[in-house]
Amino acid sequence: MKVLITGGAGFIGSHLAERHLAMGDEVYVIDDLSTGSVANIQHLKVHPEFLYHIDSVNNVHLMAELVDLCDVIYHMAAAVGVRLILDSPVRTIETNIRGTEIVLSLAEVKRKRVLIASSSEVYGKQEQVPFREDDDLVLGATSKARWSYACSKAIDEFLAIAYWKEKNVPTVIARLFNTVGPRQTGRYGMVIPNFVVQALTDADIRVFGDGTQSRCFTHVNDAVDALVAVAAHPDANGQVFNVGSDHEITILELATKIKEMTGSKSRIVLVPYSTAYEEGFEDMMRRVPDVSKLNRLTGYRARVSLEDSLNSIIEDQRARLRERGTLKAVTGN
Amino acid sequence: MRVLVTGGAGFLGSHLCDALLADGHSIVCADNLLTGNLENIGHLRNEPRFEFREQDVCSPFDCGKVDYVFHFASPASPVDYLEHAIETLQVGSLGTMNCLDVAKKYSARFFLASTSECYGDPLEHPQKETYWGHVNPIGPRSVYDESKRFAEALTMAYHRYHEVDTRIVRIFNTYGPRLQLNDGRVISNFMKQALLGEDLTVYGDGSQTRSFCYVSDEIAGILALANSEEHGPVNIGNPNEFTILECAKVVLDITGSSSRIRFEPLPQDDPRQRRPDISKAKALLGWEPRIQLRDGLQRSLEYFRSAVAKAVKA
Numbered sequence: 001m002k003v004l005i006t007g008g009a010g011f012i013g014s015h016l017a018e019r020h021l022a023m024g025d026e027v028y029v030i031d032d033l034s035t036g037s038v039a040n041i042q043h044l045k046v047h048p049e050f051l052y053h054i055d056s057v058n059n060v061h062l063m064a065e066l067v068d069l070c071d072v073i074y075h076m077a078a079a080v081g082v083r084l085i086l087d088s089p090v091r092t093i094e095t096n097i098r099g100t101e102i103v104l105s106l107a108e109v110k111r112k113r114v115l116i117a118s119s120s121e122v123y124g125k126q127e128q129v130p131f132r133e134d135d136d137l138v139l140g141a142t143s144k145a146r147w148s149y150a151c152s153k154a155i156d157e158f159l160a161i162a163y164w165k166e167k168n169v170p171t172v173i174a175r176l177f178n179t180v181g182p183r184q185t186g187r188y189g190m191v192i193p194n195f196v197v198q199a200l201t202d203a204d205i206r207v208f209g210d211g212t213q214s215r216c217f218t219h220v221n222d223a224v225d226a227l228v229a230v231a232a233h234p235d236a237n238g239q240v241f242n243v244g245s246d247h248e249i250t251i252l253e254l255a256t257k258i259k260e261m262t263g264s265k266s267r268i269v270l271v272p273y274s275t276a277y278e279e280g281f282e283d284m285m286r287r288v289p290d291v292s293k294l295n296r297l298t299g300y301r302a303r304v305s306l307e308d309s310l311n312s313i314i315e316d317q318r319a320r321l322r323e324r325g326t327l328k329a330v331t332g333n
Numbered sequence: 334m335r336v337l338v339t340g341g342a343g344f345l346g347s348h349l350c351d352a353l354l355a356d357g358h359s360i361v362c363a364d365n366l367l368t369g370n371l372e373n374i375g376h377l378r379n380e381p382r383f384e385f386r387e388q389d390v391c392s393p394f395d396c397g398k399v400d401y402v403f404h405f406a407s408p409a410s411p412v413d414y415l416e417h418a419i420e421t422l423q424v425g426s427l428g429t430m431n432c433l434d435v436a437k438k439y440s441a442r443f444f445l446a447s448t449s450e451c452y453g454d455p456l457e458h459p460q461k462e463t464y465w466g467h468v469n470p471i472g473p474r475s476v477y478d479e480s481k482r483f484a485e486a487l488t489m490a491y492h493r494y495h496e497v498d499t500r501i502v503r504i505f506n507t508y509g510p511r512l513q514l515n516d517g518r519v520i521s522n523f524m525k526q527a528l529l530g531e532d533l534t535v536y537g538d539g540s541q542t543r544s545f546c547y548v549s550d551e552i553a554g555i556l557a558l559a560n561s562e563e564h565g566p567v568n569i570g571n572p573n574e575f576t577i578l579e580c581a582k583v584v585l586d587i588t589g590s591s592s593r594i595r596f597e598p599l600p601q602d603d604p605r606q607r608r609p610d611i612s613k614a615k616a617l618l619g620w621e622p623r624i625q626l627r628d629g630l631q632r633s634l635e636y637f638r639s640a641v642a643k644a645v646k647a
Contacts, residue, residue, distance in 0.1 A: 001646075060387075061386070061387040061388075062387070064365070064366055065385075065387050068366040068370065069371050069372075109366065109367055
């Protein structure tokens with residue numbers, strides 16, 4: 001099989017590429033490196049079945065060729081991360097919607113299978129946990145930039161479902177819940193890599209708000225299991241699936257755990273949201289997926305524990321810091 | 334020569350690219366991949382004289398200076414042109430005009446791939462080029478037939494009014510490697526069924542006839558016409574007729590399949606036979622087909638085997 005991964009040099013995309021190569025598939029990647037990184041796919045370049053293009057999904061001619069060549073398309077390319085959304089809302093909205101339009105319209109020609117990566121962000125301020133795929137989306141005002149991400153992803157979902165219903169293009173949507181693991185960068189506001197780097201460098205671990213907000217973290221290997229399973233499943237067409245773990249932890253507990261596991265001397269400090277982001281920034285207290293739909297269809301279950309996830313991330317960040325020479329005496333050397 | 338081949342990732346277009354490259358020419362292959370397939374030209378990817386462009390010729394385009402334009406872009410199997418009806422009408426009209434404009438701009442020669450469908454449901458057998466055809470302008474097939482008839486009219490108009498040096502070929506049923514498996518016509522259906530071990534479906538009693546031209550013969554005829562000075566349309570096809578039942582038996586024989594033949598009622602719209610009169614091509618070009626059905630199917634067998642294997646895997 002031939003697989004196209006847009007955003008394949010990103011965190012999740014690169015793990016997905018690795019998996020499909022291991023499955024014996026031919027993998028095509030397109031990534032403009034706006035948030036992805038060549039470092040994520042460096043180790044795959046030697047693989048004869050791995051082909052990549054450093055280019056934008058807005059290059060319609062190139063995308064038309066790649067879509068034509070491949071049997072399945074994973075559309076992972078997106079402007080992601082809270083920081084980026086607040087700093088560059090225009091780019092976020094346009095990248096996320098235009099890219100999906102291009103992918104779907106090209107897939108329509110020969111009815112190629114498309115998986116659209118969406119996000120737990122679309123549930124917005126929904127308070128009733130766990131979130132089910134057919135729950136209402138509760139988004140904030142359009143004057144609050146953060147909701148533009150959720151809203152652009154919601155439009156992507158509408159489009160994907162419409163392409164299935166109206167044009168019979170086999171699409172499936174995966175709502176990813178806080179996926180974590182090696183190669184994830186904290187540059188775009190992701191909490192775990194930030195905490196880990198802060199802990200490893202004995203800097204203050206900065207917890208936003210009062211730290212009682214909670215999240216469920218999924219190891220990227222588990223997320224990839226789920227993506228591969230739904231993308232291949234004929235009964236998944238036109239449907240939305242939560243992809244995540246339902247193991248919940250508060251951000252303060254998370255900070256404490258990371259501090260312990262790294263043996264760090266960092267202090268844990270609370271930072272008001274208004275200082276961290278912008279005045280009136282809205283965050284969700286809890287975000288727990290109901291993964292029973294995914295489980296019923298594919299038998300999926302998250303397998304990697306939070307401890308194992310954190311260990312793999314700490315290892316990864318340690319290696320990166322060592323490379324950059326900024327690791328202090330936390331390892332005892 | 335630098336040659337533009339539109340529809341160059343299609344069945345005939347890709348074989349034309351191969352033949353032109355073998356003759357030493359450089360090629361710009363334009364295709365929007367609606368029904369074309371990059372796998373048809375995958376083997377040319379590293380050929381320095383071959384350039385692929387994902388290009389919809391229905392929008393005006395400029396591929397730089399070329400010496401010859403071969404306009405082969407169009408959905409061509411009934412399955413495809415019935416699904417992509419509007420696109421089929423667009424590529425025959427707007428697409429042909431844009432390609433003629435490229436030829437006019439660079440004083441290039443222009444070659445139109447037309448079709449036996451121009452004759453519609455003919456009242457004359459076999460069909461000579463002088464026959465005007467019998468087409469229902471509002472029938473479902475008109476999207477293809479009228480598109481190609483308009484393309485011929487436009488080509489002749491550019492020849493008469495703009496002095497573009499043009500050729501028109503009317504292509505009859507052609508088969509061979511790279512023919513789409515879901516082409517919907519008898520050869521691909523039989524080959525697919527035989528290789529999958531399914532029953533071969535014969536409609537009616539199988540006594541209705543068809544004629545098929547092997548792709549290398551078709552391309553040889555096209556190139557002979559391209560190199561001639563003939564501006565009027567020329568039929569290129571194989572006039573040998575086979576009954577559907579004979580065809581099924583040849584397929585079973587060469588595939589060694591243990592499939593059986595299953596008879597089903599004849600559908601109402603089963604087209605009546607078209608058979609080319611190729612005396613013009615013979616006299617003018619000294620061309621005639623050389624590969625007969627059994628031989629041609631034998632040469633296509635390996636392709637069909639791998640295409641069926643791939644379809645099963647996917």
